[in-house]
Amino acid sequence: QKEVEQNSGPLSVPEGAIASLNCTYSDRGSQSFFWYRQYSGKSPELIMSIYSNGDKEDGRFTAQLNKASQYVSLLIRDSQPSDSATYLCAVNGPQGGSEKLVFGKGTKLTVNP
């Protein structure tokens, strides 16, 4: 059973701080990795994708991937109250082109003004 694990939180950071969200996955053959943000009462929204080891930056967001350690992280710099949401880690495995994603249960982030 392929699994994706995240700390459920809640994670609370002050405005302007760096929020660090972590995720581990069990399928060593996984190829694609995603972070989704889900506001309360809304559907998940894709915010970052990463496919190779290292860092990928997009604005205030940085995704980090370490395939040897089966570890993915998301850093949010200069956190804003509007970043308060649940962050979902998702992994796509080597399934012959299938788009199936396995999701973690999410980490709830609260950014305090």
Added chain:
Amino acid sequence: KAGVTQTPRYLIKTRGQQVTLSCSPISGHRSVSWYQQTPGQGLQFLFEYFSETQRNKGNFPGRFSGRQFSNSRSEMNVSTLELGDSALYLCASSPGQGGYGYTFGSGTRLTVV
């Protein structure tokens, strides 16, 4: 560009009834996946369709079924509804080549009474 459209947004059904949910993917997207989201279990994969064929299936009972039409629109059906089927049902579309991640619709909130 229109997003993923799910109808209806809300449904209330009685135990034992059946329900059909509809999803129109982003134009040009050939892969449609369905997820069930509950507070306790998070996002659980139901099935994925690509070019009218079921490409992947999750661990749900046979009461849950789906299909995809030639225009990529998809429906999912749940027969003999149980109280535990109450959840947010999310449809997601992607180009279908693997590794792009999903765009989610707004979801259908199903309540079984």
